[in-house]
Amino acid sequence: MAVAKPWRAPPNASLVTSITSLLQTLNPQNSNISSLPLNQFSSYLNPELVIQVIKNQDNPFHALFFFNWACNPQPNTNNYCHTRSCYVAITDVLLSHSLFSTAFSLLHHSREVSDYIIARFIKAFGDRGDIRGAIHWFHYVKSFERGRCLCSYNSILGVLVRANRTNLAKAFYDQLVKEGVVVPDVYTYTTMIRGFCKMGMVECAQKVFDEMKCDPNSVTYNTMINAFCKKGDMASATRILHQMIESKKCVPDVVTYTTLIDGYSKKGESHEAMKYMMEMAKHGCDPNVLTYNALIEGLCLSGKVDEGKRMMTRMRLSGLRDDIVTHTSILKGFCIVGKSDEAFKHIKEMVSLGMNPDVKSYGIIVNECCKIRKPEEAISLLREMRARGIKPSVSSFNAVFRVLVGMGRLQDAILLLKQMPEFGCSPNFLSYSEVVCGLCKVKGRMLEVEELVRDMLRNGYKLDATMYSCLLRGYCEDGNEQMALQTVHDMISDNFVVSLDTFSKFVSVLFAKGYNKEVEMVHEEMISRCPVPEPDAEAYKMALLSTVDSYLRSAE
Numbered sequence: 157m158a159v160a161k162p163w164r165a166p167p168n169a170s171l172v173t174s175i176t177s178l179l180q181t182l183n184p185q186n187s188n189i190s191s192l193p194l195n196q197f198s199s200y201l202n203p204e205l206v207i208q209v210i211k212n213q214d215n216p217f218h219a220l221f222f223f224n225w226a227c228n229p230q231p232n233t234n235n236y237c238h239t240r241s242c243y244v245a246i247t248d249v250l251l252s253h254s255l256f257s258t259a260f261s262l263l264h265h266s267r268e269v270s271d272y273i274i275a276r277f278i279k280a281f282g283d284r285g286d287i288r289g290a291i292h293w294f295h296y297v298k299s300f301e302r303g304r305c306l307c308s309y310n311s312i313l314g315v316l317v318r319a320n321r322t323n324l325a326k327a328f329y330d331q332l333v334k335e336g337v338v339v340p341d342v343y344t345y346t347t348m349i350r351g352f353c354k355m356g357m358v359e360c361a362q363k364v365f366d367e368m369k370c371d372p373n374s375v376t377y378n379t380m381i382n383a384f385c386k387k388g389d390m391a392s393a394t395r396i397l398h399q400m401i402e403s404k405k406c407v408p409d410v411v412t413y414t415t416l417i418d419g420y421s422k423k424g425e426s427h428e429a430m431k432y433m434m435e436m437a438k439h440g441c442d443p444n445v446l447t448y449n450a451l452i453e454g455l456c457l458s459g460k461v462d463e464g465k466r467m468m469t470r471m472r473l474s475g476l477r478d479d480i481v482t483h484t485s486i487l488k489g490f491c492i493v494g495k496s497d498e499a500f501k502h503i504k505e506m507v508s509l510g511m512n513p514d515v516k517s518y519g520i521i522v523n524e525c526c527k528i529r530k531p532e533e534a535i536s537l538l539r540e541m542r543a544r545g546i547k548p549s550v551s552s553f554n555a556v557f558r559v560l561v562g563m564g565r566l567q568d569a570i571l572l573l574k575q576m577p578e579f580g581c582s583p584n585f586l587s588y589s590e591v592v593c594g595l596c597k598v599k600g601r602m603l604e605v606e607e608l609v610r611d612m613l614r615n616g617y618k619l620d621a622t623m624y625s626c627l628l629r630g631y632c633e634d635g636n637e638q639m640a641l642q643t644v645h646d647m648i649s650d651n652f653v654v655s656l657d658t659f660s661k662f663v664s665v666l667f668a669k670g671y672n673k674e675v676e677m678v679h680e681e682m683i684s685r686c687p688v689p690e691p692d693a694e695a696y697k698m699a700l701l702s703t704v705d706s707y708l709r710s711a712e
Contacts, residue, residue: 198236247262256277276311342371390428449481602630
């Protein structure tokens with residue numbers, strides 16, 4: 157009878173894969189399951205292997221079953237025991253599957269509850285949007301550790317900043333500073349700085365930066381530089397850069413320089429942006445695609461599209477590949493300098509090179525077609541987008557509606573409005589407004605207007621003061637006094653102000669048809685329910701009265 161040989165890992169087989177394969181054959185939620193099959197791996201146990209196996213499990217209960225077995229393997233020839241990193245690994249797996257009570261029970265039983273571990277609970281609750289739960293765990297660990305919980309402070313600050321609850325984060329930060337039990341570290345300060353910058357509160361961020369009792373790191377400096385660049389305050393951004401250099405603790409990196417280059421480019425100061433590109437090279441910091449794209453966009457927005465193209469060539473020669481963002485900037489540049497034909501040619505070259513223009517790229521060309529009053533080309537591009545599986549933006553359609561209405565091509569505008577869903581795009585209020593108000597200016601088109609308004613209301617949009625005024629003028633132009641009266645009543649009911657100009661037109665039409673009494677009733681209703689705020693209300697009422705009086709006198 158053959159004797160079974162002890163298990164040995166095949167020469168090239170991964171222990172992690174072998175253990176995972178075995179675990180997948182077991183049902184860890186079965187209370188009677190035996191861990192004996194795992195014993196063959198006991199002599200190979202070490203913290204690194206255990207952590208890898210835990211992280212490799214899709215089923216958190218497989219990870220927990222293996223972890224529990226490894227606590228007391230049979231036999232235990234290497235005297236293996238879990239390290240803190242092993243507890244962190246199993247905690248992370250359990251928390252990622254929302255097994256909070258299971259994780260805490262394990263940690264509590266093993267006496268591994270600590271500030272560092274509970275900080276992970278706080279982040280897990282924050283990641284699922286449960287701010288209240290995150291705060292609960294923070295208060296738990298704070299009482300447990302008697303306030304000595306810097307990791308949890310940093311974690312709750314991070315949760316609140318990511319949730320845009322910066323004011324609440326500031327309250328926790330102020331509490332930390334006031335208590336003085338633990339000293340804030342660079343992560344604490346940087347998180348608060350990031351929170352203030354995120355909310356545009358750069359002065360508050362600067363105050364925290366100035367109060368730091370430890371050295372800022374590169375993330376801290378870059379966060380401040382980015383905030384000032386977004387604000388357009390390039391003088392302050394460069395001041396922070398000089399502080400960074402003078403500190404000799406942090407060296408400006410590609411993020412630092414790219415942020416500055418982007419800031420100067422967006423301000424149209426391409427010369428300054430180029431200066432930092434050269435300084436970057438001088439310090440041996442290689443630009444990346446984002447750096448080149450920021451500079452190319454700045455050059456193109458400044459009308460220096462040829463320089464932008466040369467920079468793209470330089471980018472290619474440096475071994476970096478231009479992308480859709482690069483070419484979108486070039487397209488913008490051509491349109492800015494009025495080279496529409498070059499822009500059309502460039503987008504075709506993009507397609508021929510195997511590059512897929514996105515909705516932004518096409519949108520630039522569609523807007524350019526509308527600007528030069530070529531709606532056919534714009535619509536052709538919209539159809540090309542549909543054929544390529546790209547959903548056009550509603551703003552592109554609205555640009556086409558504006559030019560079609562402006563050219564008096566109302567039927568084409570109506571047709572395109574009705575076809576929008578075929579392009580995967582629904583009209584918004586502005587889409588309807590462009591076409592409806594255009595139709596209202598043409599006599600005899602109010603039935604079509606009413607159809608579009610009904611469609612607009614079905615889609616959840618309501619009339620505003622401008623559209624009401626267009627309808628009122630349209631009905632007056634058509635001599636439809638009854639609908640004009642109804643429209644005025646609807647405006648008043650919806651608390652919209654009828655402009656004096658529109659009211660004058662309304663009064664002239666109705667008085668001409670003998671609707672004197674109705675006009676006087678409308679006037680009284682407007683006076684009593686006038687939504688115009690003081691001090692303009694009295695002047696508005698007097699103007700209404702003057703308009704009615706002048707027509708009454710002329711009728712006499």
